[in-house]
Amino acid sequence: MDWVSIAIYLILLVLGWMSVCGASYNFGDTDFLSFTSRAGKQLVWILCSFGLAFVIMMLDDDLYEIFSYPIYALLLIFLIVTIFVAPDTKGSRSWLVFGPVSLQPAEFAKFATALCLARFMGTYNFVLNNWKNASLVAAIVLVPMILIVLQKETGSALVYSAFLLVLYREGMPGVVLYSLVCAVFYFIVGIKFGDVPLENVTASIGKFVVLLAILLFSAGLVWNYTRKWIHTRNIIVVTVIGLFVAYLASRFIIPFDLIWAEIGLCVLTVGYLVIVSLMANKLTYFLIGLFTLGSVAFLYSSDYFFNDVLKDYQRTRIKVTLGMEEDARGTGYNVNQSMIAIGSGGLTGKGFLNGTQTKLKYVPEQDTDFIFCTIGEEQGFIGAAGVLLLFLFLILRLIHVAERQVSTFGRVYGYSVASIFLFHLFINIGMVTGLTPVIGIPLPFFSYGGSSLWGFTILLFIFIRIDASRKRHANQ
Secondary structure, eight states, rough: OOHHHHHHHHHHHHHHHHHHHHOOOOOOOTTSTTTTSSSHHHHHHHHHHHHHHHHHHSTTTTHHHHHHHHHHHHHHHHHHHHHHHHHBTTTTTOOOOTEEEEOOOOHHHHHHHHHHHHHHHSTTOOTTTSSSHHHHHHHHHHHHHHHHTTOHHHHHHHHHHHHHHHHHHOOOOOOEEEEEEEEHHHHHHHHHHHTOOOSSOBBBBBHHHHHHHHHHHHHHHHHHHHOHHHHHHHHHHHHHHHHHHHEEEEEEOOOOOOOHHHHHHHHHHHHHHHHHHHHHTTTHHHHHHHHHHHHHHHHHHHIIIIIIIIIIHHHHHHHHTTTTTOOOOTHHHHHHHHHHHHHHTTTTTTTTTTHHHHTTTTTTTTTTTTHHHHHHHHHHHHHHHHHHHHHHHHHHHHHHHTTOOOOOHHHHHHHHHHHHHHHHHHHHHHHHHSSSOOOOOTTTTTTOOHHHHHHHHHHHHHHHHHTTTHHHHHHH
């Protein structure tokens, strides 16, 4: 067995339980370790997770591959049922209640999706570049994602985007990740500066910058994939001259919105790339033209999505994160109090159970989504950095173990585990420190709750079990 991963898991569990104790403890409590308290319940769930890990390690590893499709189908059924029968909890319907126990199927759907994806991508002669295979892979990931969105658990649904890293490792073209990075850039710049006017002319800085970036990115793609400088040069030169002429005309002749000139240049670029594609008989130019057209469509659809689809509190969260609004007592209250708690810990922290911000309950959800602020306050910068390093070691270890697998099934599942942990870590720490919007996902092994802890335990120990049999598979 991979004892290194198991050791890190045990250390994280201990530190996580101590953090729950610190977050739920009140000054003067004498029974905060009883099984009716948050710390006591978390201890029970930790003990149960040991039982889950033991059962997983005792089962034949072939069972996980054989039953991956039925497990995935079963979890999909649970997700569908949850939409209709789950009670409304803080605006979402994501918890199934079984007497005194409540479980969140979305937490368990992660390992089920990882198993199904690994099984499908591990089939004989699988090639990701085949459109049929790519469509089925996308369906495997998107179906549970959509069902979780229907439960109004957007944060949990976004976790499934972590599988893109797995697909990239298995041969997904880099342009897909490039397009996603561009999409994030378009959204942030377009939304943050969408209402800021460009000086001396009629235009929005956000849309102007994004449309200019689209034209330049398209030229860069032409050079990167074709190495034809003439076409790259033509796009850049026409863009620069066209915008310069439009600026002069708008400033000194007839005032008009420069955005229309940029849209015209985008249409001209798409037409030019289509003509070049037909003349050179190369599909690459046509695909770059689709990228240009799709980028423009994304810019305007994201504007519609932000203003007309998102709810008011969701828009406010994004605006606060992007620095568009100050809302210290509203949506930004959690983040501000969390940062105050982390900062108050200083270098070495205030000590176990001695945090003041957390004890006085200034931070909402401080033992679940915002558990990291308890670590920062009680253990200080050194303790918080130590926790992050432990997670880093775990993720790097998982990648190392994934690379030594002899089967595609084991490798894909291993990368799925590492990617899910990485996404949770990045988003949770980001929202606690104000770097990402608050979307409400737990910190693995730290946040209070049985579903999260059991889900991550199952996810990790299935991979440890698969890895434990790699030598036997290598000799077959």
